[in-house]
Amino acid sequence: MLFADHIILVLGATGQQGGSVARALRSSGWAVRALVRNPNTAEARALADLGCTLAVGDQADRATIERAVAGTYGVFSVQPSSGQSSSDMTDDDEVAYAITVAEAAREAGVRHFVQTSVIAAGQGAMGVPHFDSKAVIEERLQAIDLPVTIVRPSTFMDLLMLPGMGLDRGVMTFLMHPDQTVQFIAVADIGRIVAAIFADPARFIGQTMPIASDAATGDQLAAALSRAAQRSIGYCRFPEAVLAENRVLRGAARLIDDGRLAGNADMAALRDLVPGLCTFDTWLDGPGKPLMEAALLEGNADVALR
Numbered sequence: 001m002l003f004a005d006h007i008i009l010v011l012g013a014t015g016q017q018g019g020s021v022a023r024a025l026r027s028s029g030w031a032v033r034a035l036v037r038n039p040n041t042a043e044a045r046a047l048a049d050l051g052c053t054l055a056v057g058d059q060a061d062r063a064t065i066e067r068a069v070a071g072t073y074g075v076f077s078v079q080p081s082s083g084q085s086s087s088d089m090t091d092d093d094e095v096a097y098a099i100t101v102a103e104a105a106r107e108a109g110v111r112h113f114v115q116t117s118v119i120a121a122g123q124g125a126m127g128v129p130h131f132d133s134k135a136v137i138e139e140r141l142q143a144i145d146l147p148v149t150i151v152r153p154s155t156f157m158d159l160l161m162l163p164g165m166g167l168d169r170g171v172m173t174f175l176m177h178p179d180q181t182v183q184f185i186a187v188a189d190i191g192r193i194v195a196a197i198f199a200d201p202a203r204f205i206g207q208t209m210p211i212a213s214d215a216a217t218g219d220q221l222a223a224a225l226s227r228a229a230q231r232s233i234g235y236c237r238f239p240e241a242v243l244a245e246n247r248v249l250r251g252a253a254r255l256i257d258d259g260r261l262a263g264n265a266d267m268a269a270l271r272d273l274v275p276g277l278c279t280f281d282t283w284l285d286g287p288g289k290p291l292m293e294a295a296l297l298e299g300n301a302d303v304a305l306r
Contacts, residue, residue: 003029006073008198011035011059011101012080013052014043016158016187017116021076024191026050028199035059035068059097065104074112074198075105079137081130091133098137099144106146112201113146114194119154119183119210120260128251138208147205149197153190154183154212154263157283160221161291167225168297171234175253175261178219178235182256183212183263186278188287196273212265213277221280228284229296 008025012018013034025032032052036044039054048054057064059079069075079097080089098115105113120126121135141148166173176182193211197204216224222235243250255261271277284292 004031007031007033008074009033009069009072010076012078013047017078017190020187020191021194022047022052024195028195062100065101069104069108072110075110076114076194077101078116091129094133095136099140102141102144102146106144111147112198112205114149114197115141117150117152119152119263120255121152123260126255128248149204150208152210154185154265157184157186157280157288158291161295167295171236172222172225173236173238176218176256177237179217181215181217183215183265184280185212186283186287189213189277192274210265211270212263212267214279216280224280224284228292
């Protein structure tokens, strides 16, 4: 297959996962059509500078999706998360958007459709709405005659650098207990794995793949952060009072405790597929370094993850 002769439509291309996929596909020689709502943003212009073709549209608008998917070889599908969006989008909207894209792809004759999900999916109801919506999407995709690969990313390393995790106070606060092991993945590596999946359709169509690149306990995260920051960083789980007040955090902590969100990816196989996937240490020394430096700033509540 000559990748340059095949167009991949990437949804969410100005966001984290979609942006990672668009960059990795371009690095691998694919032609990329990036769906954007506003072609004049800095993120959209950066995609154009990489050689991506911009398709203006919105997942809520079936007509723009049909135009964007026309003539493409493949689609990478990711939806805005109903649990994190600042809009009024609901869980039902998230499911509807995904199915609209899948149905448009089927009608356009797309030959490989990659849907991103969540590591805990496929193991029963999770009790966290924006996780359960992804499980519903997976189930609904099975009823559509479409050559699908589903990837289930583990917890993003990048998530650990968000405001509120406590690095500016010298203590990483997260969902697992200090001695609990959780799998992680760098957002940048999602793109590299997805590019490898598109490059080998015979191997991956019909597969559901949990993906991760490292695993660490809370105490191990603190040790890695202490080394990278050159200062002492501790670790603690979110206090029970905080978990009790926040349904999403409480549900995610429960899913880590029962193992579903802790991760079950075959990391050795993934490293064979894509050599050089980030460990937490190499991520902190590479793409995660500016995020960590921002998170370490005193009073970093206004620092946004880019």
